[in-house]
Amino acid sequence: MKRALTAIALAAAAGAALAQGWPSRPVRLIAPYAAGGPIDISARLLAGKLQESLGQPVVVENRPGAGGNLGVEMAAKSAPDGHTLVIGAIATHAINPTLMGSVPYDPVRDFRHIALMVQVPNVLVVNLDLPASSVAELIALARARPGKLDFASGSTGSTGHLAGELFKQMTGTYMVHIPYKGAAPAVLDLVAGRVHLMFDNLASALPNIRGGKVRALAVTTKKRSSFLPDLPTLDESGLKGFDMTTWWGVMAPAKTPQAVVERLNAEILRALEAPDVRERLRAMGSETPAIRTPEEFTAFVAAEGRIYAELVRRSGAKPD
């Protein structure tokens, strides 16, 4: 018994010592997407702050490819010593595992989920000529013209696509999904009236909504967005329980020591509160996430994985 206690004490001491000595060399933060995108920008913002608080350089390494899976896989296979971190996102950790059939990592078990950084709602926007100024009118229109409405998205399996599929399932309507390569050309066709509606990312939709180029009908989150406080949620508009956000956060390989995870969680949350970081993240349409602890984040990732597995399967987006 005493020996066991000693062993535990020793192990704890070792863990603490490890955390004490950490970080002993530069920390790399893998961004699994190309430089210049929102995930890369937020990673670089965070790296700048962590560098100050950790006293070691934090280097952002872009490893794009395979919808983010390449970089995430590399992180999952790295040494779990706290010197490798990765930005895990809704695509890599909730959608891709089902959409792509399989991914070379387990989004829940192969990672410590350290801190959720960004949550961006999607906004249901319609072309100005579409005779629908509320969600109820849109549903009525979709029922009256089954299979005639087109909804655009930035890619197959994106949150914009899946929000549309969820909308169809919950309302029992049928609309045709028109995938694009990226949100920008999709928005162009939406404004020109070649497609009727879109569940666009808030950051990309906001200028068009404010510029009067498209009409916003609702946000996809359960809570209203602070950017568009007058805009109802889909949940309020009769689609009970509709709640979707695009999110990403910092993760590490599974066996990263608890002390390191806790320290990182605290430092990241503090960095996110810095005014300059907050301002840049808000420019991406992000609200401050309610999820704070690593344990909450893990539970969130697991729940999202279940929700999207179901949604992807039922939408038929998954290649057979």
Place this chain on the structure above:
Amino acid sequence: MEMLNNLLLGFSVALSPFNILMCLVGVLLGTLIGVLPGVGPVATIAMLLPITFNLNPIGALIMLAGIYYGAQYGGSTTAILVNLPGESSSVVTCIDGYQMARRGRAGPALATAALVSFFAGCVATLIVAMFAPPLAEVALKFGPAEYFSLMVLGLVAAVVLAHGSLIKAIAMVVLGLLLGLIGTDVNSGVLRFAFGISELADGIGFVVVAMGMFGIAEIVTNLEHTGQREVFTKKVTHLWPTKEDFRRLIPAALRGTFLGAALGILPGGGALLASFGAYTLEKKVSKYAHEFGQGAIEGVAAPESANNAGAQTSFIPLLTLGIPSNAVMALMIGAMMIQGIAPGPQVMNERPQLFWGMIASMWVGNLMLVVLNLPLIGMWIKLLTVPYRLLYPSILLFMGIGVFSLSNNPFDVLIMAFFGLLGYICVKLECEPAPMILGFILGPLMEENLRRAMLLSRGDPLVFFQKPISASFLVVAIILLAIIAAPNIRKKRQEVFVEET
């Protein structure tokens, strides 16, 4: 008046110290590689793409554009003094330019090339500024069906205008289209031709293919060329052309400029086609036709003004439609996409600084070229004496670093090496890589727009003929196909392009 305001905006962007520097770097580099035979603007721009990553979009595009039209200046220097085309577009300049040099008139030949290039550059800048906005207006009406049909036309035109064998050009376009299929299917998310390699899930990178096919292949091919060159370095004395020269070159330069500008806009066109067209035209209409081939100044003025004008107007389809008319423009699209700019008609409205800044920078760059080139000719010539055993390995090394830095993945370097090999094989088989690159970049776009148009029409293929713009593109494409299929025209086409090789 609006054009004036727009140009003013453009100049305010282009004349910022950083952008002037970028423009200078671009035209210097362009002249440098233009002077060196074997290293062309396509290879150079391909090699520099990874570097532009860290620049701001305007600076990056100004620099890359500078390389393209700078190369047209540099190419003529080598053509005149060494009888080697520094650029493919200065092939015809060799004919009369070199003869002028042999008769001790290297100076006036060089000055003519620089002055008419500057003149053509100024006119072409105005043409781009005048025609791009209305074209962009029309382009805003383009939906998936229109884009698809336009790209069909573009590919057909690229085949028609490619030099060498028709069959080979078609084969290269198809090869490019097939390579473009690799990766994730847009509509279903299914992986195609990835062979379980996750690096291929997003398709093969355009930069990687371009650097391999053009950069590596070009360098390897050049290793085969050894041999003596006759260089007229010391004979460059008095530069300025005589009054009589001016009287003869001005009409030639005018014709060359306008023909070049028109040919530059065509899909598949650009500097190369422009210079050939202008030389042929000048030979037909000039009073001094009998002097051609023996040092006629028109034989320098016409192609040199045309290639510069064509180089610049080939930006019009890129800036207004987002569609490349030749391999350099395909690379520019790559550069824009790296910067997160989707090329297309919206660029002009959404990013007027970029659009007009680039146009204004062309004029600034042309001015720099004329000021730089005349006094620096001696220095450029010295470059021709740098041994290639030093030059080529360092270029290869920088290419390796550049490709690796794209996504920090050694796999890309391997792919580049593979395409280098493929490119070399193509050179040996006399297959032009340019149609392949066009097929490779247009293929995925065509497929995307074809399938989107079909989705929107609920599977009705007639949609391509019901929309007037789309229908007219397809009709023109069919006519072009019919023309090249006609036997006597095919023969003529071969005659025209025989001079190039």
